[in-house]
Amino acid sequence: MVKLDVGEIWDLLNTIPDPEVPAISIVELGVVRDVRISDNVVEVDITPTYSGCPALKNMEDQVRAKLLLAGMTPKIRTIYKPAWTTDWMSEGTKEKLRVYGIAPPEKVSFENLHPFANNDKGPVACPFCRSFDTILTSRFGSTACKALHFCNSCCQPFEQFKCH
C-alpha cells in the first residue's frame, strides 16, 4: 500500500463529514488540530467543540476507520488547549453552512468573554432570504453548537451556528 504524506492525510480527513452538520467536514469545523507521522503511525490531535459534544466519539471512530482503511495505524489524542473557537472556520466554510440553511457564526469578540458584556450585535441574517428582520427564539438548539432564530421576513425558523 502506498504511504500517505501529511498533506494527503489532511485531505483524507477532510472527506469526513461532521456527523451533525454534514455540509462541512470535521477539518473545516476545526476539530482536527494536528497530524503527525512517525513510521506507519499517524498521530491525530482532535479537540471537542463543546465539552459534552456527543458527536466527538463518532468523529474519533471515523478518523480511526479512515486511517486503518488507508493502511496506517491511528493514534488519536484529545487536546483542550487552545479551546475550540468558531473563528477557525474559513469564509468558505461559513458560506457552506449558509447554503445548507444554517446561519454562520460571527467573529468572536472580546466582549463575548464576559457573561454580562453587551454582546448584542444585532439580528442575525436569515440564511434563506438574507433579511436582518429576525429574532433569537432560543439560545439553545438541536445541538450544543446551535441557537434558534426566526425570520419575520420569510416566516421561517432557522438555526445559527453559535459564535463560540
Added chain:
Amino acid sequence: MMTELNTALIEYCLRIADNSLIHAQRIADWTGHGPILEEDIAMSNVSLDLIGQARGFYTYASQLEGNGKSEDFYAFHRGERDFRNRLMVEQPDLKDFGFTMMKLFFNGCFDYLIFRDLMKSNDETISGLASKSIKEVTYHVRHAGDWVVRLGDGTEESHQRIQKSLNELWPFTNELFEQNEVDELLIHNGAAFNKKELKAEWEAMVNEIITKATLIIPSDSTYFYSGGINGVHSEHLGFLLAEMQYLPRMYPDAIW
C-alpha cells in the same frame, strides 16, 4: 510513589468534577419536564456541557492516580462521603424553574471566576480544561441571568417565587469560597488560586443582576451550610446517587 502535590491535584480535580456532575444530574431532571420546549432543550444542553466538563476533570484525576480507574469509576462507584461537590448543587431542582435558574446563576458566576483564574494555572491540563469550560459557563450565566431578571422583574407571582428561591439558596453561597490545605498547597505551587479573593467580585456580579431583577439579598442570614469539601452532605445526595448509580452497580458488566 504518589507525591503530596499529586494527591492534592486529584482531590482538587474531583471537587470540580463532582460539582459539575451532580449539578448536571439535577438539571437533567428537567428533560421532558421543561416549562416550554426551548427551555427543556436548554436544560439538556447545559447538563451536557457540565457532564462534559466533569469527564475532563475525572479523566485527568484518573491519569494522576495512574491505577487504571476510569471516569465511570468516580461517577458510579463512590459513595456519598466520597463526593466533594458543594451542597448547593445537590439540592433538588424539579420544584420550581426559577430555583433552577437562580442556582445555575449563583454557581455559574463562581465557576466563571474560578475558571478564569485556572486558565493561568501552571498545570497545563487544568489550564486547558478551564479555558474550554469557561466559554460554556459564560453562556450559562448569560442565560440564567436573563431568566433571573425576567422572573424577578416579571409578575407579582414570578417575583415572589424567585425571591423565595433566592432566600432558600443564599445560605449555600458561603460554601463557594471554602478552601482547605489542598487549596493552600496548590496555591503555593501555582496550580490553583485563592477562592476567598473571588468573593467581592462574585458579590458584585450577583448584585448587578439581583438589583436589575428587583430582588433582595437576605440581610438576616446568620446560618450558612458547609461540608462538601469534607464529603459531608445533605440528605438529598444519597437519593440522587442511588438513582444515578443504580444501573452500573446492579449490572457491573454493562457497557454503553
